[in-house]
Amino acid sequence: MNVLDETSSAATRQAMLLAVVTEKDGEWTPPKVHQLYRALGIAPNLATARNDLKTLARRGYLTLHETPGRRYFTRCVKEAAGA
Numbered sequence: 355m356n357v358l359d360e361t362s363s364a365a366t367r368q369a370m371l372l373a374v375v376t377e378k379d380g381e382w383t384p385p386k387v388h389q390l391y392r393a394l395g396i397a398p399n400l401a402t403a404r405n406d407l408k409t410l411a412r413r414g415y416l417t418l419h420e421t422p423g424r425r426y427f428t429r430c431v432k433e434a435a436g437a
Contacts, residue, residue, distance in 0.1 A: 367397060368406050372415055381426040382407060382416070 374390065375382055387403035397403065407427045410416045416427040 364406070364409075367391075367402075368410060370394075371406055372410055375410075375416065375427075375429050379429055381419075381428060383426045 371387060371390070384400055384404040384407060387407060388397075388400045391397040391403060397406075407416060408418075411418050411427055411430075414432075415430055417430045419426050419428065
């Protein structure tokens with residue numbers, strides 16, 4: 355049985371991705387997220403992984419890093435107020 359079934363909403367899938375990113379940290383690319391989703395039996399489309407990363411970045415949870423020929427996302431670390 356899949357961790358999340360095929361009818362899982364994008365919000366549920368993105369919340370799961372954010373939890374994994376928070377736990378494992380590091381650099382996250384669409385292929386890496388796609389591999390995670392496939393291992394969980396969900397979202398077999400690479401575009402879904404790409405869109406989920408972009409959505410989490412737009413919402414302020416991830417930071418997009420761009421270098422020539424490479425794009426990846428990392429967890430957004432917000433500094434505490436007054437620090």
